[in-house]
Each structure stands twice: as C-alpha cells, then as structure tokens.
Amino acid sequence: MTNGIPRRLAQAVVVLWAAFTLSFVILYLLPGDAVLAKLGGGDGGSTLTAADVAREHAALGLDDPVVVQYGKRLLAAVQGDFGRSIASGEDATTLVLNALPSTLSITGLGLLFAVVFGGAIAILGTYTRSRWLSQFLASLPPLGNSLPTFWVGLVLIQIFSFNLGWVPALGSDGFSALVLPAVTLALPTGAIIGQVLAKSLRTQLDEPYVEVVLAKGASRARVHFGHVLRNAALPALTLVGVLAGNLLAGSVITESVFSRDGIGRVTASAVSAQDIPVVQAVIVLAALFFVVLNLAVDLLYPVLDPRLAGRVTAKAQSRGKAVSGV
Amino acid sequence: MSSVATPSAARREAGFYLRRPGLVLSVAVILLVLLWAVVPELFTAHDPIAGVPAERLQGPSAAHLFGTDETGRDVFARVVHGAALSLRATVLSVLVSLIAGAALGLLAGSRGGWVDSLVMRVVDVLQSVPSILLSLALVTALGFGTTNVAIAVGVANLATFARLMRAEVLRVRTGVFVEAARAAGVRWTGVLARHILPNSLGPVLVLATLTFGTAVLEVSALSFLGYGATPPTPEWGSLVAGGRGFLATAWWMTTFPGLTVAAVVLATNRVSRALDGERRLV
Numbered sequence: 001m002t003n004g005i006p007r008r009l010a011q012a013v014v015v016l017w018a019a020f021t022l023s024f025v026i027l028y029l030l031p032g033d034a035v036l037a038k039l040g041g042g043d044g045g046s047t048l049t050a051a052d053v054a055r056e057h058a059a060l061g062l063d064d065p066v067v068v069q070y071g072k073r074l075l076a077a078v079q080g081d082f083g084r085s086i087a088s089g090e091d092a093t094t095l096v097l098n099a100l101p102s103t104l105s106i107t108g109l110g111l112l113f114a115v116v117f118g119g120a121i122a123i124l125g126t127y128t129r130s131r132w133l134s135q136f137l138a139s140l141p142p143l144g145n146s147l148p149t150f151w152v153g154l155v156l157i158q159i160f161s162f163n164l165g166w167v168p169a170l171g172s173d174g175f176s177a178l179v180l181p182a183v184t185l186a187l188p189t190g191a192i193i194g195q196v197l198a199k200s201l202r203t204q205l206d207e208p209y210v211e212v213v214l215a216k217g218a219s220r221a222r223v224h225f226g227h228v229l230r231n232a233a234l235p236a237l238t239l240v241g242v243l244a245g246n247l248l249a250g251s252v253i254t255e256s257v258f259s260r261d262g263i264g265r266v267t268a269s270a271v272s273a274q275d276i277p278v279v280q281a282v283i284v285l286a287a288l289f290f291v292v293l294n295l296a297v298d299l300l301y302p303v304l305d306p307r308l309a310g311r312v313t314a315k316a317q318s319r320g321k322a323v324s325g326v
Numbered sequence: 327m328s329s330v331a332t333p334s335a336a337r338r339e340a341g342f343y344l345r346r347p348g349l350v351l352s353v354a355v356i357l358l359v360l361l362w363a364v365v366p367e368l369f370t371a372h373d374p375i376a377g378v379p380a381e382r383l384q385g386p387s388a389a390h391l392f393g394t395d396e397t398g399r400d401v402f403a404r405v406v407h408g409a410a411l412s413l414r415a416t417v418l419s420v421l422v423s424l425i426a427g428a429a430l431g432l433l434a435g436s437r438g439g440w441v442d443s444l445v446m447r448v449v450d451v452l453q454s455v456p457s458i459l460l461s462l463a464l465v466t467a468l469g470f471g472t473t474n475v476a477i478a479v480g481v482a483n484l485a486t487f488a489r490l491m492r493a494e495v496l497r498v499r500t501g502v503f504v505e506a507a508r509a510a511g512v513r514w515t516g517v518l519a520r521h522i523l524p525n526s527l528g529p530v531l532v533l534a535t536l537t538f539g540t541a542v543l544e545v546s547a548l549s550f551l552g553y554g555a556t557p558p559t560p561e562w563g564s565l566v567a568g569g570r571g572f573l574a575t576a577w578w579m580t581t582f583p584g585l586t587v588a589a590v591v592l593a594t595n596r597v598s599r600a601l602d603g604e605r606r607l608v
Contacts, residue, residue, distance in 0.1 A: 018451040023463055030467035146591040148543055150550045151566050151584030154573060158581075162574040249456035253547055257570075267459070268551055271466045279466045286459050 008298055012291040019287030020077055023280045024070055077284065083277035087270070092277040096266060096285055103262035106254065107247040109178055110185030114243070117186065118193030119236075125194075126201040127224050138198065144191030149250060153184040153257035181258045185250050189243045196239055200232040207231075234305060237297055245290040349600050352593035359590055362409035372400035374407035374560050383576050393578035395568065401579060405586050408560035412546060415476040415554070415561075419541045422480025424534045427487025428527070434488065435495025435526075436518055446492070449485045457482040461548065470553045472561065479544045483537055490533055494526035501525070535598035539591040546587050562587050 064072070076083070082092040118141070125137030160166050160180060167176045204210070205228055213223050248263065255264030263282060270278035343350050362369055372390075382398035384390055392401035434445035452460065457479075464478035498504065499522060507517050548554060549563025557564070562583050569579025 015454045018454050022451050022455060022460075026460075026463045026467050030464075142595060143592070146539060146543075146588055146595055148546055148550075148563075148566070148584060148587045148591075150547055150563070151580065151587065154566065154570065154580045155584070158573050158577055245456050246458075249458040252458060252462065253551065256551060267462060271462050271551075271553065274466050274469075276466065279463055283455055283459055283463055286456055287454055290454065290456075 004298075008295060012295055015291050016284065016287050017074075020074060020280075020284050021070075023283040024073060027276045027280055028069065028073075029066065077280075082281040082284070085270070085275050085278050087273040087275045087278075092281040095278060096263060096281045099261060099263045099266045100285075102260065103248065103251050103255070103264060106178055106181045106185060106260070106262070107244065107251060109182035110189065110247050110250075111240070111244060113182055113186035114190035114193055114247075115240070118190035119197060121190075121194040122197035122201055123224070123229065125198055126205065127220075141191040141195040141198075144187050144194075147187065149184055149187060150253045150257050152187055153180070153254060156180045156184060157258070177258075177260075181254045181260060184254050184257065185247055188250065189247055192243060193236060193239060197232060197236040200235045201228060204228045204232045230304070234301070237300065237304070240293065240297060242290070242294075244293045245286055248286050248289050346600070348596055352596035355589055355593035356597065359409055359413065359586075362406045363413045364410075366403075366406045366410065369406045370400065370403040372403035374399065374403045375558050383572070385576075386578050386582075392582040393576065395576070395579050396572060401565070401582055404560040404565055405562070405583050408562050408565060408583075411472055411555060411559065412542070412549070412562040415472045415479075415545045415549075416538065416541045418473065418476040419478075419480035419483070419545060420534055420538055422477055423483040423487050423537060423541075424530070426481070427484040428491045428530055430484070430488040431491025431493075431530075432495055432518070432523065432526075435492040436499065436522060442492075445488065449488045452482075452485040458544070458547070461544065465548065465553050472549070472555045475545055475548045475554050479541055479548065482544070483541065486537070487530060487533060491526065491530050494529055495522055498522050498525045532598065532602050535594065535601055538598065539594045542587060542591050542594070 073083070080093050084090065085092050085095055088095070121137050121140055125134050128134050128137075157180065161168065167180055210223055210228065213227055214220075218226070251262055251264035252267050253264070254260075255262045256268050263285070266278060267282045269275075270282070366374075376399070378394075378398040380398065381390070381394050382396055384394045386393045390400050390402065392405060394400055395404075430445050430449065434442040455463075460482040461475075461478035464481055465474060468474040468478065501521075504517060504521050507521050512520070545554075546561075546563030546566075549561045550567045552564070552567065554564055555561045565583035566580050566587075569576065569583070572579050
C-alpha cells in the first residue's frame, strides 16, 4: 500500500476499457441498424437494395462474429481509431478532437463559476450568524438542481441578449459569448458543490478542534478559513473530477441551446444521425476526462492533506462515486 | 396514514401539514399535473394540435393563459395535453430503474460470491459514464420516440438502485427472523420473497420518488434535443424547444412550459424529502 500510483493507473485503464465495452455493447449489439439509417436518410429509401446494405455492412465490419468485431474495434480504439463517421465519412476521433477546444473553454469557465459560486454559497451560508441568510443560502442548491438547464439557458438569452443586449445571443465568437453558456453549465454543478461543501463544513464545525482553536483566541474568520475550510475542502475536491465529466456531458444541451460548436453539438448531431463511431468516441473521451481528472485529484490529495501522503486514496474515490451516483 | 381517529392524532396530522405550507403546495402541484394527464379536457377547451392562425403569437391573456404559438395554438392547452406523454415517459423510466435495478441488487445481495462480483462490476461500468451520455448512446441504438427515451433514461439511472438494493439485502439478510425462517425449513425463494424483499424495499422506494425529479429533467432534456415524440404531439421538453425561434418576440412560448417542468421537479423533490424522513420525526 505504500505506492498507490501504479494501482491507480491500472484502475484508470480498467475504467476506460469498461466505457469502451459498455458503448460497444449498447451501440453495436443492441437492435437498430445504422446502415439503414444512413442509406435511408440519403437519397430516399426506395433505391436501397439488399446488395447495398450487404456492401455497407461488410465495409463497416458488421458481418464478422461479435467477438471478432469486439477484438478488432478494441485494438483499433487503443490506437485512437474509432472508425469513420457514418454520416460524413470523416475520422471519428479527428471529428471529436477538433470540437474539443471550444467545449473545453466553456466547461473550464463553467467549472470555475461552479466552484466560485457553489463555494461562496456554502462558505457564506455556514459562516453567517443570520439564520435567515443561512437558510436562504441553503435553499439555493436544491433550487438550482431542479431547474431544467435547457430552459435556464434560453431564459438567460432572453434577458441578457434580447432585453439588455449585453452579450451576443448565439455563436462562438469572443469571450462575451462564453459567459452565458458557462453560467448555464455551472448551475447544476455549482449546486452540487454548494450542497456537498456546506454539509462537509457543518460536520467540521462540530469537531472538537474548532473549540480548541477558538479557546486559544483565534477569530471566527481564522477558524473558518484557516482550519475548517481546509478540512472540508477535501471531500468537495473529490467531486470535481466527477463533476467535470458531467460538465462535458452537459455541453450536449448547452451547446445546442446556444448554437455553439463543440463536442456537445457533435454528439447531438451524431445521435440524430445514429452515427455510432462518433457517439462511441465521445463516450470514451468522457471516460478519459473522468479518469484523468480523478488521477489529478488523487495526486493533489497528499499535497492538501499530508496524512494521506503515500496512502492509496481508495476511500476518497469511493466517496466521490457515492455522491455521483445520486 | 392515520386511520386511528382519535382527536389528538388528527390534530397532530393537521399540524404537520400546517407547519409545512411548501409541502402542501407541492402535493397540490403534483395532483394538478396528474389530473392534467388523466383528464386534460377539464382544464382547457382549446385544441392542442390545431391552431387558430388569426390568433397567433398572442401574449398571455384570460383567453390564452400561457399565450399562443406561431400557428395560433394555445400554449396552455399544449402544456396540459403534454402532461400525459411527459409523465408517462417519466414514470416508465423510473419503473425501469426501479425494477431492473432492484432485481440486480436483489440477485447480487442474496446470492453473493461471483454473481455478486459480476453484477456489481456491471453496475460500476454503468456509473463510469455520465448518465446523459449513457442515455444518448441508448437512444442512438434504440431509435427515437418517447418510449425509447424513457427506457434510455431508466437504464442510465439504474445503477444507484442496484447499489442501494444490494446494501439493503445484505443488511436484512443477517436478521434473526431470516435465520429463523431458514431454520424452519422455508425454501430460499420463499425467504427471499416473504422476508428479505419486503424488508429491504422501503429505502429503494424512497429513492424511486427522489429519482422522479431527475427523471423529469432528463426525459424533458432529451425531448428538448428532439429525440422524443414527433413534432405536432406536445411534450414538455419539445414545447420549450419549439419556442426557441421566438425568444425575442414571444417569451411566453419557452417560459411557461419551462416553469411547469421546474415546478413539477421542485414539488416531487419536496414530497420525496418528506417521505424520506420528516414524517418519522414527528
């Protein structure tokens, strides 16, 4: 148990494999025929002959036994090849990777907003002595979690673009076009951060060490920010890895609301066209995102909590999972 | 649940609700929406599909509570008539998660050994992909339509149910009454059906009510993206999507259907929170 990193790396590889396998089972084994969707959608289904279908099937490798298909695709996927987009013929991996920067800019800003606002709500809500303010702030996260994000995005466009004219309504140009999509993305994520951090802060405030520090003459602010927050931030930090994956998934809705280019748009149109290789590439990319961020969080843990140095953070990992499941 | 008709019990019951106006309001919202789904004609005289072109894009008024859309259809009528489809999809998705998840959890918890390991690894895998992406992949494979959307959302939420059910079964399985039943010679399936299942189902049912709110959001999000019912049929998510082109001129087309979804989610979350614990505290 002294060296957790190789073990964590192995776990990361297993998660990636699992995501690939799950998407293979769903996309390639469930009934539904992408070839028919493609040919039928093009120049009218009437010209479609059985020979056309058979040729397309062979080209996509759909005639092989399942195990052979799985082996071939897994081998290709390890090399970053998920096949060609059924709709456009482009390489699925390239298609997804080209869309990545635009999505990263809104998910990055969204994560920042979520951490700042979620954190502020939790910290202020536990710090304030006003019962009214504390209850008000505690009621915000459940509210944020209950609003449909696609609708929030549209309402934001209505208010800030059409009524006030502060930011452009649609499109991908410039920083000002980033703000509304990032706020929309940040809403459910910030709500979860606010909820978890507030709960964790309350637990820490009940610990005996708080009284000791206060008795030694430290101010409330010093206790709150210097001691309690540091300890409470750890469980919330585990969440960040999980939530970043959710942000990426949330971009499907946000990008379609704001007509922005990016992974979400690519995913939405791939689902509409039943473009299996592209959907699979997106799913594996989301798993990669999840895995890399969790590894980063795991490496950051010992830095924040010296007690954990050299210990496998399996406990933190399972905590993150439990929260993400809800 | 008091059939005990003592005055003090009744008063305590009344007091419970009086101190929680939010809960009463939430129950009212849910009942109203359920009535919309069952008897929409009682709430609106307008046709949800055929519009009156002369009355298109009118703001909210007494005649058209939520205004009208670009073909003169009454938005309130479309929201009321959309309730049936949206709620049916939500209920179906929660049932899929509940039944499949509970069955997997029951299997894993009661059999143990390699069955347990196998089932729980499958559940781990389901949780490794964000649920929206998982349901999008399922929609890609299954095809479009309200039922497929519901199944996709249900499968994506199934993992939590399996986990909770397994944990409950493991807790109940060690109970003295289970041991007694086994010792008395009740067969394995009998113990499972008569003793383990009834005693472990409670928390899982509470989770089902909690999931209802999330499921409303997820189903309407997929419907918003256009994977649900085909256009003229009203569905809450697609109603919001339908107003996108008229944000600048007809705010009511997106605002009211969206508010309806938010109200239903808030109400179900409030009620499930009450079911989860508040009642026992009184």
